[in-house]
Amino acid sequence: MAGFVLNDYQAELNGGDLLAQTLKHLGVEVAFGLHGGHLDAFLQGCEAAQIRLIDTRHETVAVQAAESYAKLSKKIGVCFVTANSGFSNGIPGLATALADRSPILCITSSPPTRDAENNSLQGMIDQVVVSRPLTKFAYRMTNPEDTPRIVKHAIGVAISGAPGPVLLDFPIDVLFTPVHKPLISWGSVASPFPYGPGPHPAAIEGTVELLSAAKRPVIILGTGGNSKEAEESLMKLSSTCGIPIFDTTKCKVSFIPSQFAYSAGPSNTLALLPRLSIQQPDLILLLGARTGLFLGGRSGAIIPSKDCKLVQVDVDGAEIGRTLPVDLGAISDVTQFAAGLNRHYDTAPFQGSVDTKWVDDILGLKHLPSPYEQQSEVQPSGRLHPYHALKNALSLVPKGSIVILDGGEAPLWASDALSLCSPSAIIRSSGGLGFLGNGFGYALGAAIACPDRTVINLHGDGSAGFHFMDLDTYKRHNLNIMTIVVNNYCWGMSSNGQDLVYGTKIPTRPVSHLSPVADYSLVAKALGNASVKVQTIGDVAPALASLQGQTGPSCIELIVDDKPIHPVTVSMVGQTDDPGMVVVPYYDNVPRAYYRS
Numbered sequence: 291m292a293g294f295v296l297n298d299y300q301a302e303l304n305g306g307d308l309l310a311q312t313l314k315h316l317g318v319e320v321a322f323g324l325h326g327g328h329l330d331a332f333l334q335g336c337e338a339a340q341i342r343l344i345d346t347r348h349e350t351v352a353v354q355a356a357e358s359y360a361k362l363s364k365k366i367g368v369c370f371v372t373a374n375s376g377f378s379n380g381i382p383g384l385a386t387a388l389a390d391r392s393p394i395l396c397i398t399s400s401p402p403t404r405d406a407e408n409n410s411l412q413g414m415i416d417q418v419v420v421s422r423p424l425t426k427f428a429y430r431m432t433n434p435e436d437t438p439r440i441v442k443h444a445i446g447v448a449i450s451g452a453p454g455p456v457l458l459d460f461p462i463d464v465l466f467t468p469v470h471k472p473l474i475s476w477g478s479v480a481s482p483f484p485y486g487p488g489p490h491p492a493a494i495e496g497t498v499e500l501l502s503a504a505k506r507p508v509i510i511l512g513t514g515g516n517s518k519e520a521e522e523s524l525m526k527l528s529s530t531c532g533i534p535i536f537d538t539t540k541c542k543v544s545f546i547p548s549q550f551a552y553s554a555g556p557s558n559t560l561a562l563l564p565r566l567s568i569q570q571p572d573l574i575l576l577l578g579a580r581t582g583l584f585l586g587g588r589s590g591a592i593i594p595s596k597d598c599k600l601v602q603v604d605v606d607g608a609e610i611g612r613t614l615p616v617d618l619g620a621i622s623d624v625t626q627f628a629a630g631l632n633r634h635y636d637t638a639p640f641q642g643s644v645d646t647k648w649v650d651d652i653l654g655l656k657h658l659p660s661p662y663e664q665q666s667e668v669q670p671s672g673r674l675h676p677y678h679a680l681k682n683a684l685s686l687v688p689k690g691s692i693v694i695l696d697g698g699e700a701p702l703w704a705s706d707a708l709s710l711c712s713p714s715a716i717i718r719s720s721g722g723l724g725f726l727g728n729g730f731g732y733a734l735g736a737a738i739a740c741p742d743r744t745v746i747n748l749h750g751d752g753s754a755g756f757h758f759m760d761l762d763t764y765k766r767h768n769l770n771i772m773t774i775v776v777n778n779y780c781w782g783m784s785s786n787g788q789d790l791v792y793g794t795k796i797p798t799r800p801v802s803h804l805s806p807v808a809d810y811s812l813v814a815k816a817l818g819n820a821s822v823k824v825q826t827i828g829d830v831a832p833a834l835a836s837l838q839g840q841t842g843p844s845c846i847e848l849i850v851d852d853k854p855i856h857p858v859t860v861s862m863v864g865q866t867d868d869p870g871m872v873v874v875p876y877y878d879n880v881p882r883a884y885y886r887s
């Protein structure tokens with residue numbers, strides 16, 4: 291059976307060495323994690339196999355770093371967490387990877403197999419059982435010799451179909467046991483990974499027909515299009531047909547340059563069309579992006595509910611038509627779908643009648659002045675308006691930065707000024723789970739995947755609190771990460787939401803305030819990050835200039851007001867005077883029917 295040549299640098303090859311060498315053979319160059327003695331044989335194996343180890347201060351950060359590394363490097367992300375304790379800390383990362391379709395392999399360990407169910411150290415929880423609903427595949431190894439076969443299988447599961455997390459539990463004895471080489475089970479470790487699915491020819495024909503009939507077509511592109519080939523095919527398709535390409539509001543990882551003629555920015559600007567008296571699209575090609583909260587849900591604001599055809603292309607058939615009816619669905623890799631259309635147009639010229647005036651209007655959406663431009667830079671409280679503070683800061687960060695957005699209202703204000711730094715990639719780290727605190731791991735993975743770019747790790751003071759200690763990781767690895775803390779001294783989206791729901795009728799605002807003395811720039815400095823606190827607009831430029839002269843990580847703390855309430859927060863609360871309705875944040879209001887007399 292075909293395998294790979296083992297590196298016999300040690301007298302005895304153990305399970306940890308075989309695991310590391312298998313990963314190296316499969317192209318893994320880096321792994322994120324936090325130490326545990328259970329893992330030592332594997333960690334020594336990684337050193338010997340020259341897999342770079344990036345050690346964090348919390349396992350959640352390590353698992354989430356593997357996630358963004360996967361998204362930005364287009365490779366499997368690998369992380370390691372120790373038995374039970376580290377594993378439990380890593381669970382949030384499995385949850386976010388599953389929700390956000392990130393292909394990662396999480397390696398954990400456990401007590402020796404002979405100590406199973408023995409109440410032994412770090413052995414109380416069955417990690418395979420616990421992780422099963424949060425992974426695509428979870429398995430406990432019992433023989434070190436099975437490592438190549440199972441690791442190849444696990445990575446194959448993680449990257450195929452809807453990508454997602456997989457977990458392998460290597461009990462400590464499996465990692466430390468010498469491998470009996472003749473018994474090694476190679477499986478398909480030497481086989482190439484399979485090609486992704488291509489579109490059915492009828493799907494190409496059907497889409498060509500829809501494109502010929504469309505006057506106002508747009509593409510909305512999700513993470514399914516994050517490869518070099520996808521980027522080239524999509525730019526060719528968009529240029530041939532004159533179609534604007536939007537990103538989902540959740541993330542932009544396609545690396546289609548914002549200078550590309552048909553690059554239209556985030557798709558939430560489509561919700562502005564009725565207000566601007568511009569017609570909505572009549573055809574949407576939704577490529578590798580899921581419907582739901584980041585595309586306006588069922589509201590029709592971004593994907594119109596009438597007079598618009600919807601083509602949905604995804605590697606996961608279960609996503610096609612999940613929340614919105616489609617006119618044409620295709621289970622396909624985005625690159626293959628775009629390449630299929632390009633092949634068609636190579637031989638039969640595009641015959642559509644796209645309204646070029648409309649396309650110009652659509653491409654102008656990303657240049658619309660912000661509605662907050664006219665508002666004063668300073669709020670009545672004397673603190674900075676969050677939009678103006680962020681606008682001034684973001685206009686000075688390096689162009690082409692990778693921007694990771696975390697927090698409640700802070701990332702919304704940042705989004706309104708984001709085009710000023712022409713980001714090459716954006717990840718709204720709250721993702722499908724709305725999970726605060728993910729930004730720290732995502733920024734770390736991005737910095738390792740793209741060392742030539744500056745990474746902006748933007749937070750509210752609330753989200754900053756989850757993993758601020760990992761600024762120490764940024765320093766130890768001397769990473770080019772600039773953390774921006776937008777400090778309004780409260781869980782702003784929470785307290786503003788409470789203002790909207792309860793108004794003056796109920797004045798209490800339970801648990802939505804944070805310490806008025808917390809000083810994030812001071813903590814950052816203590817962790818070796820160059821840092822500065824900014825309280826006035828005039829301070830922003832000198833502050834950024836002083837940080838940009840430094841190498842390694844930095845932190846800027848912007849002191850801002852918690853008002854005005856961001857319009858997205860307002861839109862998430864369906865305020866009404868109707869006494870028959872109970873107002874709830876984020877979802878449809880609840881009828882009071884049962885209590886009416």
Ligand SMILES: Cc1ncc(C[n+]2csc(CCOP(=O)(O)OP(=O)(O)O)c2C)c(N)n1
Pocket residue numbers: 696697698699700701724725726727749750751752753754776778780781782783784
């Ligand atoms: C892990 C997690 N805990 C709680 C929440 C609920 N939540 C959503 S927004 C928010 C407030 C965020 O405050 P901050 O990060 O300071 O940003 P701000 O709104 O003040 O700009 C909270 C608590 C969440 N989404 N995720």
Ligand SMILES: [Mg+2]
Pocket residue numbers: 750751752776777778779780781782
């Ligand atoms: Mg806050």
